[in-house]
Amino acid sequence: MYALNCWYVAAWERDIDADTLFAIRIADEPVVIYRRQDGALVALENRCRHRFAPLSLGCREGDDLRCMYHGFRFAPSGRCVEIPGETEIPELARVKAYPVVARHSWVWVWIGDPAQADPALIPPAVGLDDSRWVLRHGQLDYEAPYQLINDNLLDFSHLSFVHRSSFGAGMNFAYQRPRVTRLPRGVRVERWSVPRNVNVSLRISGAAEDNEVYSSYDFLVPGILLMFSGVYPRGTQQRLGDATPRMADAVSSNFTSQAVTPMTAETSRYLFSWGPNAGPEAGTQADAMYQVMLMAFGEDKAIIEAQHRTMRAGPHPAPLPTSADRAVLLFQRLMRTMSPGGAEAREA
Amino acid sequence: MYALNCWYVAAWERDIDADTLFAIRIADEPVVIYRRQDGALVALENRCRHRFAPLSLGCREGDDLRCMYHGFRFAPSGRCVEIPGETEIPELARVKAYPVVARHSWVWVWIGDPAQADPALIPPAVGLDDSRWVLRHGQLDYEAPYQLINDNLLDFSHLSFVHRSSFGAGMNFAYQRPRVTRLPRGVRVERWSVPRNVNVSLRISGAAEDNEVYSSYDFLVPGILLMFSGVYPRGTQQRLGDATPRMADAVSSNFTSQAVTPMTAETSRYLFSWGPNAGPEAGTQADAMYQVMLMAFGEDKAIIEAQHRTMRAGPHPAPLPTSADRAVLLFQRLMRTMSPGGAEAREA
C-alpha cells in the first residue's frame, strides 16, 4: 500500500546525466528516467508496451527512447512514435509517463494521478548547493519496507539505544517526549536539549556545555525528513517559551534532508545529506559529521532489517505503541488516508 | 504449460558417456539419463519411488540403476527389481521410463504418452559429424521461461537492435517482413537479403557486396530452430521468384541447429551449433562464427532475462503484437493445441 498523490525521491539529480537511462522501481512501478536534449527530465514506465523489455536497456534517440529489443520508439509523452516496419501505430502503443521535477538536488517523481501533480507540494528540502550549509550526501538500499524506516525516523527515542555509540546521544531522547504537531502533509517534532544529551556532531561543532540545543524536523509524505538543529545561548528556551527560535540567532547549527522511497513492498532506498552551517571550519566539520552519519545509518539498517526478518518469519501480534510513538501513529494515519481507498487518495 | 507429445532435447549426446548419470528437469519432470552396457540410452524418472532421493546420485549396476539411499534397484523399464531385504516387490514400486533417442548429436526425450513416441517426429537437425558442415557447438542456461526464448527466435526483427554490434545485422530485419509459412509441426521463415544487411559472419565467409543471401529456418515444436543461409549470385532471387534455391547452388553457406528446452516454468536450457559449409577455410570461419555467436547469444540472454524479471515483478497488460510477430503467434497457437487441454494434446 503506497500513498499515491505525492512526490517520491527517485535519485540524486547529479546521478542522471545526459547519457543516463536511470532505472528504479518506485512503489512497485518500473520507472526509467532520462534527460531530453535540452536537459529536461523525462520519467517513463520502464517496460516496453510490446513485450515488456525494460526501456532502460534501450537507446536515447533525440528526445525519445527506443526499446532495443524490437525497436519500438517512445516520445517523452509515453506515446509510441515508431514501430519498425509498421505504417500504423495502435493507440494502445504507449507507456505511462510520470510527472518528474528536479529540485533541491533530488529528482522527484509523481506516481499517482498526473493531473494532481503540483510541484508546490514538493517538500522544501535543502539542496547540496545551498550556500547556507556545507553538506555531505549519500544513500543506502534497505531490505525492509519503507514503513519501518519511516517509523524509525518518527521516534527518536531509538537514538539512546541504537545510536548510543555513534551519535553518542544521551538518555533524554528515550525519557523525554518531544513536542509533536500535525502538519497538513506530515508531522513536526521539536525538542530542546542540552549539548551533552544530543550528539557527538553537535559537540564537534563546538557547543559549550551550558548552551541549549533546539532541534526540529518536519516529516512529510511519503517519507521526507527535514531537520534543523541549532545551538543557542543559555536561557533561550525559557525566554521563548513555545515560540520557535530563529535560525539566524543560533550560535551554530546543522541541517539534514532525508528521503525514504519504497521500491517494492520489501525494499526501499534511503537518500540523505547532512552538514553544518557555512563557516571557516564547516568543511572539516561536515566530513566528521558524515563519518558519524554513515555509522549511525548502518546501525539503523541493521536493526530495521532484523526487525523486518523477524516480522516476516511468522505470525506476531500488533505492535504495542507507547507515548513515544505519537508521531509514528499520526503519520501512519495520514499515510492511510492518502493510500488507495483512503479519504485523501484521489485515485488516478 | 508444456507441449506433451514431442521430443525434447535433453543433452548433447557426447556429454553422456558410459559412466554418466545425467540429471535434468524437462518440462518440470525430473529425468536421469544413462547408458546400458550396450550403449543404448535409458531415461528414467529421477526420483526413487521409495523416499524420492534422486537416482542420479545412485549407481549403475549392469543395465539397472540403484538408488544409493536405501538400495532400491530399477530396471531400464522403470520397474523396481530389488528392494534389499524384501522378498516381495509391490507393483507400485516403479518409476516412469521415458522414450529416449540419440540422433543428430542430441539426446531426445519424450515426456508425453510413450505410445505416441514416434522417432520419425524428431526434427532433422544437423549433427556435429555431418560432413557437409564444419560446426561449433555450445549451450546456455536461462533464468527465463522457454516461451520467451522461442518468441525471440521466431521474430528476427530483434537482430537489428539486440545484435547490432555482434551480428552487425542491418536494419532490414526490422523493416522488412519475411515470408512465414505454417508447417505441420512448426513454421518456416524465409527471407532474401543483400550481404551488407545480414551479418558479420556471412561477410567472414566472403560474400561479395553484389551477392544475394537466402536464409530460411524451420521452427519446430517444442522449440527447435534449423536454419540454412546461402550466398547466391546476383539475380538469383528474381530468377527463382518464390521458388526455394538449392543448397548446392550456393556460393557459400552455413547451417545452425538450435534447441530450447523448458526445465521448469522459469528456467530453460538452450543448445546450439553453427558453422559454414565444408571447405579449405571452414575451420577458421567456424571459429570466427562461434565467437560471434557466443556474443550474440549473451545479448539475447541479457534482454530476455531482463524481460522476464520485468514481467514477473508485477501486473502488466497483454503483449501488443505487430506484423513482425506473425510467426510468433502462429507458433504459440500451435503449441497451445499440443499442450494439456489442447486439440492435439492426445494426453498420456
Add this chain to the structure above:
Amino acid sequence: MYALNCWYVAAWERDIDADTLFAIRIADEPVVIYRRQDGALVALENRCRHRFAPLSLGCREGDDLRCMYHGFRFAPSGRCVEIPGETEIPELARVKAYPVVARHSWVWVWIGDPAQADPALIPPAVGLDDSRWVLRHGQLDYEAPYQLINDNLLDFSHLSFVHRSSFGAGMNFAYQRPRVTRLPRGVRVERWSVPRNVNVSLRISGAAEDNEVYSSYDFLVPGILLMFSGVYPRGTQQRLGDATPRMADAVSSNFTSQAVTPMTAETSRYLFSWGPNAGPEAGTQADAMYQVMLMAFGEDKAIIEAQHRTMRAGPHPAPLPTSADRAVLLFQRLMRTMSPGGAEAREA
C-alpha cells in the same frame, strides 16, 4: 507441524557463556537464550513486544534483557519491567518465557505448555564430561525438514549405501531387519552383527573378526538418538537370546548422542557427539571416529537435502514404505499424536 510438549535441544551448553545472547528458531518460534548473573539459563521469545526487534541484538542488564531498539526491558519471566519515559507498563507488554534446562551438555527448551515442562522427560543423553566415554562433538545445519533427518536415523538400512565408503558398513544393514520396540516416548532399535559388517570405527577400536557386536539405540521425541554399540565375545548373542547384554561385559564399546531440532519447516539443526569407552587409546580412537563421523554426516546431509529439493520441486506420490521403515512409521505415528490436534498434544 511440530510436537509441542517435549524438550528441544537448542545448543551445546558450552556455547552459551555469561555474555552470550544466543538466537535460534525452534519449531518456528524465535528464541533468545542467555544466562542470569547466577549462571541460570533464561529462554525468551526473541522478538520485542513493542515493534518486534530481536532481543538477541539487545543488552543484558542484571538478570534482564533490554531491547536496543527503543529500550523495553524484560525480566526472565518475560514481563516488561521498563519502558523508557512511561510510568505505566501495560499488561500486554511481555514476551513468552520458555522452560529451559541445561543437562547432558545440551540446552533443552520446552516450546509447548510450560505447566507440563517436566525435566524428568529430558532424554538421558550422555554429556561430554561423562567419565565412562571419551567424546568428540559437533553440529550441522540442514536445508531440509527435521522429519527427513529423523526418517534417516530411524532406518539404518541406508548405512549400506549412503555410508558405504565412510563407515564402511556391510550389506547386513540393508538385508537384515533389526528388532524394533515401541517405547513410551520413542522407539528402540537393536541388532547383533559381526564386526566386518558394522563399521570402520569399531574396527578402529580393535574388535576381532570373531567378535559379535550389539548395537541399540533409543530414538526419542522430538528427534533424540542415543546409541550404545558394544563388542562381545563370540557366543554372547546365542547365550543371551533376546536378553540385553550388559554394557560392562563389552570388550570395547562406544556411545553416540544425537539431536535433530527443527528450526523452521525447511531448516534444521543437528547436534552430535560420539566416542569410545574410556581407556588408554580412547583419545586417539575418538579422533579417528570423529573424522569418520564428519564424513558420514556430510553424506547424509547431501542425500537428504537432495531428497528435499526433489520433493519440493513438484507433486509426487506418497512414500512407499518397506519393512525397513517399521521404526520410521512407528515414530511418525507417535509424533502425530504429540502435534497440534493429536491425542497426546495437550496443547498450551
